[in-house]
Amino acid sequence: MVAHVGTVAFLGLEARSVDVQVQISAGPVTFVTVGLPDKAVKESRERVAAALHAIGLSLPPRRVVVNLSPADLPKEGSHYDLPIALGLLSAMGVIPQDALDEFVAVGELGLDGAIQTVPGVLLAALHAASCEQGLICPAAQGPEAAWAGEVNVLAAPDLLALINHLKGQIILPPPQRAEAEPTRRGPDFASIKGQEAPKRVAEIAAAGGHNLLMSGPPGSGKSLIAAALAGILPDLTPAEALEVSMVASIAGELEGGKLKRTRPFRSPHHSASMAALVGGGTKARPGEVSLAHLGVLFLDELPEFQRGVLDSLRQPLETGQVQVARAAAHVTYPARVQLIAAMNPCRCGHLADPGLACARAPRCAADYQSKLSGPLLDRIDLHIEVPALSAADLTLPPPAENSATVAARVAAARARQTARYAGTATRMNAEADGENLTAHSTPDAEGQRLLTQAADTLRLSARGYARVLRVSRTIADLAGSDGVARIHVAEALSYRRRPPVN
Numbered sequence: 001m002v003a004h005v006g007t008v009a010f011l012g013l014e015a016r017s018v019d020v021q022v023q024i025s026a027g028p029v030t031f032v033t034v035g036l037p038d039k040a041v042k043e044s045r046e047r048v049a050a051a052l053h054a055i056g057l058s059l060p061p062r063r064v065v066v067n068l069s070p071a072d073l074p075k076e077g078s079h080y081d082l083p084i085a086l087g088l089l090s091a092m093g094v095i096p097q098d099a100l101d102e103f104v105a106v107g108e109l110g111l112d113g114a115i116q117t118v119p120g121v122l123l124a125a126l127h128a129a130s131c132e133q134g135l136i137c138p139a140a141q142g143p144e145a146a147w148a149g150e151v152n153v154l155a156a157p158d159l160l161a162l163i164n165h166l167k168g169q170i171i172l173p174p175p176q177r178a179e180a181e182p183t184r185r186g187p188d189f190a191s192i193k194g195q196e197a198p199k200r201v202a203e204i205a206a207a208g209g210h211n212l213l214m215s216g217p218p219g220s221g222k223s224l225i226a227a228a229l230a231g232i233l234p235d236l237t238p239a240e241a242l243e244v245s246m247v248a249s250i251a252g253e254l255e256g257g258k259l260k261r262t263r264p265f266r267s268p269h270h271s272a273s274m275a276a277l278v279g280g281g282t283k284a285r286p287g288e289v290s291l292a293h294l295g296v297l298f299l300d301e302l303p304e305f306q307r308g309v310l311d312s313l314r315q316p317l318e319t320g321q322v323q324v325a326r327a328a329a330h331v332t333y334p335a336r337v338q339l340i341a342a343m344n345p346c347r348c349g350h351l352a353d354p355g356l357a358c359a360r361a362p363r364c365a366a367d368y369q370s371k372l373s374g375p376l377l378d379r380i381d382l383h384i385e386v387p388a389l390s391a392a393d394l395t396l397p398p399p400a401e402n403s404a405t406v407a408a409r410v411a412a413a414r415a416r417q418t419a420r421y422a423g424t425a426t427r428m429n430a431e432a433d434g435e436n437l438t439a440h441s442t443p444d445a446e447g448q449r450l451l452t453q454a455a456d457t458l459r460l461s462a463r464g465y466a467r468v469l470r471v472s473r474t475i476a477d478l479a480g481s482d483g484v485a486r487i488h489v490a491e492a493l494s495y496r497r498r499p500p501v502n
């Protein structure tokens with residue numbers, strides 16, 4: 001007899017069906033797992049044996065073969081423990097096979113028989129719902145699985161309770177959806193003294209989802225502005241919350257089964273590797289750019305990152321996704337992020353201050369800034385200088401506008417964009433292209449004349465030209481204007497990166 005238990009294999013944010021087949025037959029005492037298992041799956045034999053021993057059972061003294069079908073699909077992770085154990089119990093006659101036919105199972109087993117949490121439960125639940133099956137998962141992740149909708153979730157604290165439920169001796173209560181996590185806000189704009197121009201640019205970036213690079217000396221408030229920008233972004237829509245939570249689930253960062261409501265704000269250290277930033281590694285896990293999906297990726301001290309690591313962001317910033325290629329499989333993760341970056345003008349940071357500038361200026365600045373490639377900078381819509389604050393600036397009273405006031409304008413601009421792009425894949429101005437860009441962002445005659453002249457003067461690439469149009473459209477949205485005028489184009493052009501002087 002061969003027992004069958006359904007489970008899943010994860011390829012990015014895709015869950016694929018896996019049939020766990022367990023056969024107990026005559027022959028030498030052995031336990032063999034086949035079907036491209038990784039080391040964690042091979043080690044499940046010891047965890048399963050210990051869990052069975054904890055509930056008074058033991059592995060049969062016969063030949064046990066576990067086949068993970070399809071055999072050409074790599075199997076990674078500890079979530080195969082539970083389906084392997086259930087297959088063994090069914091093959092041993094402890095639980096009936098028909099009790100498992102309508103379920104997909106995921107979970108890691110502890111040595112005491114407890115069913116422990118694993119990444120990807122939300123994805124497994126969505127897959128089970130699409131296949132019209134139920135899900136068996138750890139009790140701690142039942143609230144997470146319940147977000148998948150109309151799916152029968154069986155959340156068990158341990159193996160013994162699960163066996164008794166499947167045999168009809170007890171009934172495990174269905175889990176309830178966890179409440180969505182509370183909205184978190186960053187520093188208030190009212191706490192930022194001076195810096196009116198950078199705050200204006202941050203508002204434009206938030207309203208249209210544009211990439212932003214701030215350059216200025218240490219202590220000028222770049223990091224504070226970036227954190228405050230995250231606080232004026234609108235909350236995630238229900239569909240967006242599910243997208244963000246799916247990435248967090250596969251990364252094992254969905255705490256307590258609570259769906260995300262706040263847009264992600266990720267700030268990796270400049271020592272981050274390429275795999276850490278864009279994803280990869282032996283198991284092709286999502287990187288920071290995917291964990292920041294539909295939120296902010298803040299890169300402080302931008303030139304301190306390895307150049308190859310920064311250049312790896314070029315494709316995600318353009319396409320909104322990351323493709324991790326491995327010999328066994330290709331994995332795709334979403335990466336529709338808003339890049340907010342900060343840097344000093346040179347290594348010492350005081351290029352423009354005659355009292356503090358180093359003796360190597362301006363070569364110091366040229367060497368430092370040359371670490372950033374032109375194609376990467378071309379993908380950044382907004383460039384702004386953040387000047388040093390004087391003692392007089394620090395003694396100013398708090399600004400009249402706080403984050404709530406700015407967030408209201410941002411929300412109104414985003415609402416205009418939602419109505420404008422309804423029925424298309426575009427969510428906001430930063431994503432507009434093709435007909436959406438031409439139809440809604442083409443300026444009036446005077447604005448077009450200015451843009452044409454500036455394109456030659458600033459040597460704008462086709463990408464840079466399109467990004468000026470998008471920023472102009474956002475500035476018009478903040479002003480409540482249906483059309484894009486010369487004044488909107490002029491302001492957008494003022495935030496473009498200036499070409500180097502020959």
